[in-house]
Ligand code: GDP
């Protein structure tokens with residue numbers, strides 16, 4: 001069986017969690033391969049809503065095993081809280097159901113303090129990070145001084161490494177950023193206690209993925225963040241510090257090219273972004289409130305991780321086509337189509353304009369979008385409530401036309417549309 005991949009095509013929060021939940025009914029392994037607890041993936045099942053930051057969304061299906069691959073960065077306090085939350089909600093979590101890569105890196109309070117200090121130092125040029133220590137943890141990994149999960153298995157050596165790491169971080173915090181130092185012994189105590197709780201979960205997950213694929217089992221890779229937040233291919237420097245795109249699955253799980261499956265891109269029916277950075281189709285004022293919601297619905301556009309209001313705008317098909325290319329998408333899932341009901345018209349950005357010239361593709365990737373103005377196509381809207389639509393013919397013809405246009409411009413078929421957060425609120429196309 002192949003390796004299927006679910007990735008976000010925008011700036012995150014596309015609804016990957018709910019799509020992974022749908023696909024997980026037929027998966028054996030569900031694996032996170034990038035990012036950390038900057039992610040917030042929401043899955044609604046009946047009266048229960050799960051908000052997952054580290055554990056793959058597929059864990060809710062009892063036949064799956066969750067994997068945290070080597071490309072993930074782990075803040076143990078979040079992970080343990082999430083395990084408790086799941087257990088309290090009736091989901092079994094133990095080492096028979098969840099494995100953590102020995103090569104995944106740890107996030108420490110030092111990384112979180114650095115994240116906060118670096119953001120403060122950027123002043124008006126802030127990235128608007130989630131403050132979860134993601135950037136500093138991946139910096140330490142790339143600088144070859146990071147601390148890996150496997151080090152938790154040797155307590156005396158781990159304690160020494162933690163103390164040395166906090167002492168070194170304190171030098172940077174105090175000398176460079178004039179920030180408060182941390183207590184190295186206290187942090188080491190805390191992390192040694194985590195090591196005791198998490199030691200039994202640590203495994204060579206690359207080998208587990210390989211063995212599953214060899215046995216003919218099905219593996220689903222769950223992306224966190226989105227294509228435009230990719231460290232290499234996103235709106236640099238307003239990006240995260242990992243590779244959320246499909247190519248990131250291979251190094252992030254330690255799996256080779258041999259198991260090609262579906263590469264499923266998730267896009268909202270409009271566009272959102274949380275944090276700073278370019279957003280050509282952004283709308284402001286009342287129009288924004290209409291797309292964002294006011295917070296009265298659980299799905300309104302407020303960050304799952306930080307609660308920040310998300311910036312909103314029209315669907316940008318130039319960036320969507322870019323995501324198709326970067327990820328080699330085989331298909332698209334469009335989420336939150338229900339939110340557009342009631343708008344007289346729906347806008348779709350089909351090209352960019354700069355210096356009197358029109359571009360249907362980006363000349364230099366999305367890092368500098370400042371020269372471009374979006375060129376919109378305006379399509380008729382629809383009034384009908386879509387939340388009970390379950391088949392293509394249940395959708396008004398204007399909504400069908402909008403989806404067909406998304407397929408045409410992106411060059412990839414829309415295979416599924418979601419019309420509400422619940423498991424059954426989907427239309428297979
Ligand atoms: P992720 O980070 O990509 O997993 O997305 P988030 O969970 O952060 O944000 C997506 C939000 O939209 C969640 O609150 C979901 O419950 C909700 N959601 C997903 N699909 C739909 C949909 O089709 N309609 C509506 N109304 N809400 C949806």
Ligand code: IMO
Pocket residue numbers: 008011012013014038039040041127128129130131132133134135223224225226229238239240241274275276304
């Ligand atoms: P999911 O998986 C939306 C954004 C932050 C910030 C930038 C860098 O739920 O889609 P970081 O803390 O990673 O250094 O912040 O990336 N960001 C997300 N935005 N959804 C996410 O995850 C995000 N994870 C990070 O807001 O702009």
Ligand code: MG
Pocket residue numbers: 012013014039040041042304
């Ligand atoms: Mg999210």
